[in-house]
Amino acid sequence: MPIDQQHWFTEICDDAGSAFSLRIKAKLHEEQTPYQKIEIYETETFGMLMAIDGFVMLSTRDNFLYHEMLSHPVLFTHPAPRRVLIIGGGDCGTLREVLRHSDIEQVQQVDIDEQVTRLSEQYFPELCEANGDARAELHFADGIKWVREAEANSYDVIIVDSTDPVGPGEVLFTHEFYQHCRRVLGDDGLLVQQSESPMYHLDLLTRIHQIMRAAGFARTQTLTFPQPVYPSGWWSATLAGNTDLTAFRQRDVETRPFPTLYYNHRIHQTSLALPGFVEQHLQENL
Ligand code: SAM
Secondary structure (H helix, E strand, O other): OOOOOOOEEEEEEHHHOEEEEEEEEEEEEEEEOOOOEEEEEEEOOOOEEEEEOOEEEEEOOOHHHHHHHHHHHHHHHOOOOOEEEEEEOOOOHHHHHHOOOOOOOEEEEEEOOHHHHHHHHHHOHHHHOOOOOOOEEEEEOOHHHHHHHOOOOOEEEEEEEOOOOOHHHHHHHOHHHHHHHHHHEEEEEEEEEEOOOOOOOHHHHHHHHHHHHHOOOOEEEEEEEEOOOOHHHEEEEEEEEOOOOOOOOHHHHHOOOOOOOOOOHHHHHHHOOOOHHHHHHHHHHO
16 A cells, blocks of 8 residues: 555665655655755654655654764763864754753754755754854755864864765765864864664665775774664664773763763763674674
8 A cells, every 4th residue: 555645754765675664744844955955754653853855854843863873972972172174964853962061162053954054043943052052053055065174183072963965965984174174173073974874774884984994993883772763773873083982071961061862971971882793793894
């Protein structure tokens, strides 16, 4: 029985032979920007939904999982993050989490498509509540151009909150991009990038490790977390740096003065424990 497109939004993951659907109340917006097609839906049970080029970006109900896990582990792994660069992240959920860290002095967010932010302000205002923070700067440019032109040693942490490695996001998974990230980070600087599904995209996840290491990062470490609206419901982020990526400021996590719905020091620790098949594949290929 074909899925009724009037009442269901479906993302088909062709190479996995699977699909994910949410029952919708209404389609609220659709536009083709110079970079991508953006759709906004109101769903029955997941609140608002944003899709870019047919791929789910986020929903009101479960985006906290992704935004907390893309931000807090890397920031609590760095000894003293002050200057943060977010590449992508146009919905501003990652920016909001980064700004919860009071010691951070400056966050520059660089998304290629200003419309993502404008639509997020309208349909996900809760994610944009920190956009007026004096420490935040929103820029709209290609992330690879930004890092190509950035000064050496100008950031402590780079968070790559990009779309998948297709279309405009493809350049953010390349040797050249990681080389520039390595150059613009200080010696103890850290990079973290959303690195797709350990279940569906293990070869791509491994390639990300290989390319990050070839670009000059001595160590790479994947962490995993649940993300119901993404293919397989199981997602990952990969850290890169020259320091021990499994050590973090646990005391600071335990005494953090801000709320999180998913992240805590136990989740931080367990998210670094990789399943056997992932660990084996990485060991065999790194
Ligand atoms: N949470 C989502 C996910 O994991 O798929 C990603 C969130 S965010 C909506 C992804 C952002 O990456 C989009 O706003 C898109 O405009 C941005 N993006 C894609 N390619 C880019 C590039 N080359 N430079 C900067 N931003 C880019």
